[in-house]
Amino acid sequence: MGDTGPAGEPAVDGAHGGDGGGAALIEASLGxxxxxxxxxxxxxxxxDHLSEGPRAPAELAAATETDPAALTRVLRLLATRxxxxxxxxxxxxLExxxxxLRSDAPGSVRDAILMITDRTFWLPAGRMDHCLTTGGSVFEDIFTQPFFDHFAQDAETAAVFHVGMAAMSGVENGPIARAYDFPKxxxxxxxxxxxxGFLAAVLRAxxxxxxxLYDxxxxxxxxxxxxxxxLAGRWSTAAGDFFADVPQGDILVLKRILHDWQDDQCVRLLRACRRALAPGGRILVVDAVIAPDNRPHQAKDLDLLMMASLVGRERTHxxxxxxxTDAGLRLTRVVRTPTVLSIVEAEAMDDGSGEPRASGR
Known part of the structure; x- marks a missing residue:
């Protein structure tokens, strides 16, 4: 902690000397x-408390009921970003x-940040080594129940998740809805x-x-x-278990759903959608599609959250x-959007019996 420069001066540009690779890894570990x-x-x-202009730390701390010195230190780090x-x-x-970050700002992501950094994701991520040794999620070891079962028993945590997902989706729903040529x-x-939120964006477009809206x-x-x-008069809601049954429609959308589940569960869900699909209809899987390269992509970060907290994963084309194919569906195209998600479009395969054709896998 007492690093000095070449002339005995304190080193100010980096916390560690030595080769650049090691220093970069130490910096990354503090991320x-x-x-x-x-x-x-x-x-x-x-x-929220900086929306009307700059404030001194003591004044801001009083407004937020925080410690002035601790608040200053937190804001000093966030100012570097x-x-x-x-x-x-x-x-x-506020820059x-x-x-x-303002709760009242158009496109606010405050609730999304609180969801992503909630203990239901944070604690399992810290024990990712468990996933490497077992090949499965660590969530149940920490919270004693699978992810969605825990939410069913904890209304406060469930609210954080659902409100956070709505906020996370709020910035992407419009661009995704406009990227696909929905029927008239x-x-x-x-x-x-x-x-x-997404259904509203589709109906507006x-x-x-x-x-x-089915959930x-x-x-x-x-x-x-x-x-x-x-949108009055143009929508309805239906409640149920999407693994068992799905309302009939011309376009069935699964947005940020399949990545939550294992392959066999996804096939069950897709078969339920296949049964509910109107003749000539389409199923749209709106999820990240991981490209076969090593370029950075948010989906690769989310994939590890899925591994630690849930049972699903992000997937390739x-x-x-x-x-x-296992669900009796044919992938027809992948539509890129301006967001991190793509639209995987599928249609029904029919062997003449009206039932999904077995793939033999």
Whole structure:
């Protein structure tokens, strides 16, 4: 901790000397501190209290009911990432990069950050070595139940997840809906559609479409479709278990659903969708598609969260093709979107009996 430069001066540009590779790895190992600080600031609603201009740490701490010295240290780190800035008087301001931390900002991601950094993801990620030795999730070892069973027993945590997913999806729903050429008329069923953000975006983009929001009853209680008067009369809700049955429709959407589940569970779900698909209809799997290269992609980060906390995974183009084939479906195309997600389009294969054709796998 007493590093000095060539002339005995304190080293200020980096925490460690030596070869660049080692220093870079040490820097990378400290990366978890940033989301921890980000979560702390989001919980304290710091961005909300800076919406009207810079404030001194003591004033900001009083408004957020935090310790002034600790708050200063957290904001100092977040300022290195451009979320906040500090003036010559030591007052902190909200920068453009940090505006989405405000709870009242259009496109706010505060709730998404609180979900991603929640203990249900954070604690399993810290024990990823368990996944390497067992090949399975560590979630049940920590919380005594599988991921979604835990949520069913813990309403507060479930709310964090569902509200956070809605916030995470809020910034991507419109661009994804506009990236696909939906038919002019017909019924779109959003399977496991949560609060209905994506279905709302689809209905806004296609004024001749109607929609069904399908999920568990306790999830549908938080639906947001009714908040948009322009969609009145064009949607309904249906509650049930998507592994058993799915409402009939012309377009069936599975957005951020398959990555939660193992392959055999995905095939069961896709077969239920296949049975509910109208003649000539399409199933749209909206998920990340991992490319066969080593370039950075958010899906590779999410894939490890899935491994640690759930039982699913992010998949490649060929992974999706295999799932769809096993479910009696044919992958017709993959539509890229401006987001990290793609739209995997599929149609029914029919052997003449109306039942899915076995793949032989």
């Amino acid at each position: 978890f501190v940033f989301p921890a600080a980000l979560r702390a600031a989001a919980l304290a609603r710091v961005a 451009g979320l906040f800035g500090e003036d010559e008087q030591g007052r902190f301001r 453009a990069t940090g505006r989405a 008329t017909g019924t779109v069923v959003d399977v496991g559609g949560g609060q209905g 296609g004024p001749g479409l109607s929609g069904v 568990r009853a306790h999830v549908l209680a938080g639906q947001q479709l009714g908040a948009d008067a322009a 060929e992974d999706f093709r295999a799932l769809l």
